[in-house]
Amino acid sequence: MPEEAYIEEIAQYEGQEVTLKGWLYHKTDKGRLQFLLVRDGTGVIQCVVLEKDVPGQVFEAAKSLTQESSLIVTGTARADERAPGGYELTVKEIEVVQLAQEYPITPKEHGVTFLMDHRHLWLRSSRQHAILRVRAEVIRAVRDYFDENGFLLVDTPILTPAACEGTSTLFETDYFGDTAYLAQSGQLYSEASIMAFGKVYCFGPTFRAEKSKTRRHLLEFWMVEPEMAYADLDEGMRVAEEFVSYIVERALTRRKPELKTLKRDTASLEKVKPPFPRISYDKAVEILHQEGLEFEWGDDFGSPHETALAKHFEKPLFVHRFPTLCKAFYMEPDPDRPELSLSVDCLAPEGYGEIIGGGQRTASLEILEKRIEEHNLPREAFEWYLDLRRYGSVPHSGFGLGIERTVAWICGLEHIRETIPFPRMLHRLYP
Numbered sequence: 567m568p569e570e571a572y573i574e575e576i577a578q579y580e581g582q583e584v585t586l587k588g589w590l591y592h593k594t595d596k597g598r599l600q601f602l603l604v605r606d607g608t609g610v611i612q613c614v615v616l617e618k619d620v621p622g623q624v625f626e627a628a629k630s631l632t633q634e635s636s637l638i639v640t641g642t643a644r645a646d647e648r649a650p651g652g653y654e655l656t657v658k659e660i661e662v663v664q665l666a667q668e669y670p671i672t673p674k675e676h677g678v679t680f681l682m683d684h685r686h687l688w689l690r691s692s693r694q695h696a697i698l699r700v701r702a703e704v705i706r707a708v709r710d711y712f713d714e715n716g717f718l719l720v721d722t723p724i725l726t727p728a729a730c731e732g733t734s735t736l737f738e739t740d741y742f743g744d745t746a747y748l749a750q751s752g753q754l755y756s757e758a759s760i761m762a763f764g765k766v767y768c769f770g771p772t773f774r775a776e777k778s779k780t781r782r783h784l785l786e787f788w789m790v791e792p793e794m795a796y797a798d799l800d801e802g803m804r805v806a807e808e809f810v811s812y813i814v815e816r817a818l819t820r821r822k823p824e825l826k827t828l829k830r831d832t833a834s835l836e837k838v839k840p841p842f843p844r845i846s847y848d849k850a851v852e853i854l855h856q857e858g859l860e861f862e863w864g865d866d867f868g869s870p871h872e873t874a875l876a877k878h879f880e881k882p883l884f885v886h887r888f889p890t891l892c893k894a895f896y897m898e899p900d901p902d903r904p905e906l907s908l909s910v911d912c913l914a915p916e917g918y919g920e921i922i923g924g925g926q927r928t929a930s931l932e933i934l935e936k937r938i939e940e941h942n943l944p945r946e947a948f949e950w951y952l953d954l955r956r957y958g959s960v961p962h963s964g965f966g967l968g969i970e971r972t973v974a975w976i977c978g979l980e981h982i983r984e985t986i987p988f989p990r991m992l993h994r995l996y997p
């Protein structure tokens with residue numbers, strides 16, 4: 567019996583007979599010669615079927631195969647420089663598992679709506695395959711970084727009684743007569759966790775009812791959020807730049823073939839190493855005005871502003887100390903200028919926009935009580951959070967990194983929708 571193998575490890579089987587289980591990606595019919603491009607999830611390999619070398623029914627089976635038919639193919643692995651992956655299979659046997667019906671996605675161009683309606687099938691294409699493998703690597707790197715650097719994973723709830731990031735993007739659901747909201751962020755709970763564990767992170771899906779269609783917003787996205795007790799804004803930025811550099815480096819070393827498939831020019835990614843440049847919000851506004859962009863001090867940046875700022879720098883850029891009024895309620899005021907908050911955004915280079923938001927949280931019970939009132943937040947729902955300032959309050963900082971925006975940047979994608987297997991966007995809940 568020939569050994570079963572995966573395409574990605576085919577080099578180990580050079581000259582041997584192996585069995586591969588997969589799907590037909592593409593077929594070229596050259597009469598007595600059939601070229602089958604077979605994929606198995608780990609890679610793609612060209613399988614060559616020669617009429618004179620195989621039994622009649624094997625050749626007939628090869629000829630009958632339609633795009634995306636599932637098959638088990640046995641043959642001899644041979645190194646061949648001209649073959650797509652450097653190897654090809656000289657076929658001896660084929661078992662057709664299922665002859666696929668006419669496949670809707672063909673090598674010709676399809677519109678985005680069509681592809682999104684067929685997302686469950688679109689995942690099989692080489693580009694989507696590459697993107698989602700980069701995503702998985704980014705997620706693995708995220709976990710490795712925090713696990714190896716003294717952060718404890720402490721999970722946070724998804725059904726919550728109150729808003730973390732403003733009340734305008736809440737998803738509401740009935741909770742046996744009460745109202746629950748899908749978590750916009752795990753941060754507030756991580757603040758409780760650090761008082762028990764020191765350094766923690768949470769990582770999971772987060773939800774925002776974003777009512778506008780943009781290239782950078784999803785309604786459901788994955789965010790990783792580290793939180794650290796006894797850390798200030800500067801320490802937060804130091805961790806963030808080390809962390810982002812670690813992720814990029816991992817994608818560059820472990821997902822080279824995928825980045826190549828995506829035609830990503832990796833030169834700019836190679837430059838992502840600490841330290842990252844840091845500018846204040848005031849300075850950023852100055853730059854925007856020099857560029858002739860319309861922007862009022864006090865507003866939050868939109869995509870065009872982020873792009874305009876980032877283009878002055880080769881690495882990701884930290885913009886810190888935003889006006890208190892344009893940020894969430896929990897920010898620590900700047901002791902030198904109380905109208906500013908100790909907040910920070912990290913903007914990816916090349917116009918990919920904000921990938922991180924974070925800062926130092928206020929340690930003061932009085933300030934927090936005042937902000938909850940100013941933001942019209944229901945105080946009862948935040949009593950537990952206020953407790954954190956009553957019992958051993960300490961300076962603390964943290965941030966959140968959006969996985970999809972990070973993957974869009976690393977892969978060089980124009981739109982965030984391809985960075986998650988099944989995107990949830992305005993008017994898109996299917997499939």
Ligand code: 4AD
Pocket residue numbers: 730731750751752753774776782783784785787789791792920921922923924925964965966967968969970971
């Ligand atoms: O800046 P945000 O809103 O910060 C927070 O949620 C903080 N509570 C995080 C913290 O300090 N623990 O979101 C953080 C990041 C953004 O920089 C962006 O990368 C991503 O989450 N993000 C989104 N990604 C996709 N679609 C959306 N609608 C997103 N909203 C935020």
Ligand code: MG
Pocket residue numbers: 911920922923
């Ligand atoms: Mg933000």
